[in-house]
Amino acid sequence: xxxxxxxxxxxxxxxxxxxxxxxxxxxxxxxxxxxxxxxxxxxxxxxxxxxxxxxxxxxxxxxxxxxxxxxxxxxxxxxxxxxxxxxxxxxxxxxxxxxxxxxxxxxxxxxxxxxxxxxxxxxxxxxxxxxxxxxxxxxxxxxxxxxxxxxxxxxxxxxxxxxxxxxxxxxxxxxxxxxxxxxxxxxxxxxxxxxxxxxxxxxxxxxxxxxxxxxxxxxxxxxxxxxxxxxxxxxxxxxxxxxxxxxxxxxxxxxxxxxxxxxxxxxxxxxxxxxxxxxxxxxxxxxxxxxxx
Numbered sequence: 087x088x089x090x091x092x093x094x095x096x097x098x099x100x101x102x103x104x105x106x107x108x109x110x111x112x113x114x115x116x117x118x119x120x121x122x123x124x125x126x127x128x129x130x131x132x133x134x135x136x137x138x139x140x141x142x143x144x145x146x147x148x149x150x151x152x153x154x155x156x157x158x159x160x161x162x163x164x165x166x167x168x169x170x171x172x173x174x175x176x177x178x179x180x181x182x183x184x185x186x187x188x189x190x191x192x193x194x195x196x197x198x199x200x201x202x203x204x205x206x207x208x209x210x211x212x213x214x215x216x217x218x219x220x221x222x223x224x225x226x227x228x229x230x231x232x233x234x235x236x237x238x239x240x241x242x243x244x245x246x247x248x249x250x251x252x253x254x255x256x257x258x259x260x261x262x263x264x265x266x267x268x269x270x271x272x273x274x275x276x277x278x279x280x281x282x283x284x285x286x287x288x289x290x291x292x293x294x295x296x297x298x299x300x301x302x303x304x305x306x307x308x309x310x311x312x313x314x315x316x317x318x319x320x321x322x323x324x325x326x327x328x329x330x331x332x333x334x335x336x337x338x339x340x341x342x343x344x345x346x347x348x349x350x351x352x353x354x355x356x357x358x359x360x361x362x363x364x365x366x367x368x369x370x371x372x373x374x375x376x377x378x379x
Contacts, residue, residue, distance in 0.1 A: 088112055091289070092150035092189075094136075094178060095157030095170075096124060098251065099195065103154065103282040104129040110286075115148055136174040144184035152289050153182060155232075156195040164220045171228035179235050191292055192232060192239045193285060198274055198305065200226045200243060203341040206272050210344040211243075211301045217339075233300050240298050242284060245305035245343055248363065249278030250370055259319040260373075262328035265312040273312040274305045274343040277363035280356050287353045302348045308359040309342035315360050322368060 089112045093100040096116030101124065104114040108128045116124050121131035132148070136157065140146050155178060159170040175194060182188055199222040200215040207213075215226050232239040248255065265271065284304050292298055320327055349355075357363035368374050 087293070089151040089289070089293070090115065090149070092148060092153045093117065093129070094147075094153065094155045096129065097156070097158055099156050099247070099278060099281055100154070101127055101129065102278060103156075103285050106282055106286050107289075115150065117147070136177055137169060139174075139177045139181065141177050141180035142184075144181060144186075147178065147181045147185075149185050149187055149189075151190050153178070153189045153192045154195070154285060155192065159221075162221070164224070167221050167224040171224050172231055175228045176231050179232065179237060183235070183237055188237055190238065191289075191298065192235075192237055193288065194228060194232045194239065194241045195281075195285075196225050196229050196241050196243045197222075198243050198245045198303070198341070198343055199339075200229065201341050202339060204339055206270060206340050206342060208342045208344055209303075211299070211303055211347055229301075239300070240288065241301045242288070242304045243301070244281050245274035245276050245303075247278055247281055248275055248360075249367060252278060253367060253371055253373075255316065256319060256323075256364070256367065256371070256373060258331070259316050259323060259325055259327075262325060263331050264316045264320065264327035264329070266330050266332055267311075267313050270340060271312045272309050272340045272342050273315055274309050274341065275315070275360050275363070276305050277357040277366070280304070280306065280363075283356055284348060284353055287351065291351055296351070299347060302351075303343050303345050304348060305343040305345050306355060306357065306359055306363065307345060307349075310360060315364075318361065319364060319368075322365070323373065 092115045094117045096118045107114050114129045116129040117132045119135045121133045124131040157170045159166040202216040229241045
């Protein structure tokens, strides 16, 4: 059956998801402020600033079978996060609930920043979310706005997303930088194509009659220390590390995310660990050829 999927905040993640859904024969509408980036993607553009969304206007957003909210904050500031996450999502939900045929499910792309664990604890969907950062707290507020809303909703908390164009860590390694061995900082990661793969998979699961959970952790199958990731990249790039990064993270958290729940739905990771994922990024990004030159 051909579905209509509305992707709100249709950036890199949204476009990649949209292309996957289009390849399956579905209709995809992408909402963003500047729609030029959607040209030639096959995604139907809808130019809209969520700050201007009229909550009382049911026609402000088109009807859709599924809605994916994957908005990014403009800046790493409290006001930007407040606007993009709890406020923006609440406006969207207010419009969607007025539709004659509301969506079968709303997906909210959240983040593992909602966790505040610092000692390398294993965390799952059942673990407490006690982030001390404004970003984690506001992301958690947005999650609750969806989960308490009458519309069916599912939150997917993605770990650190990397992939084509998301290669800051690679450039740091090329510059000779590496994370310190101690204190031990665990890094949970997921390739962009597995983010979109999980979202498309969950839509297929519901369409096949499966009951979806309210919450899934989206991370790969191997939590690993940031030092080990960077050391592995340095080896692939044949780079000698000359500078130790004593404080590589903006927010000093350290946890190991358990992805058992999403794997139990039958999802098979395209890039099960950082090694497969970064090997693809190194190859497709031309980094290996660059180092040979």
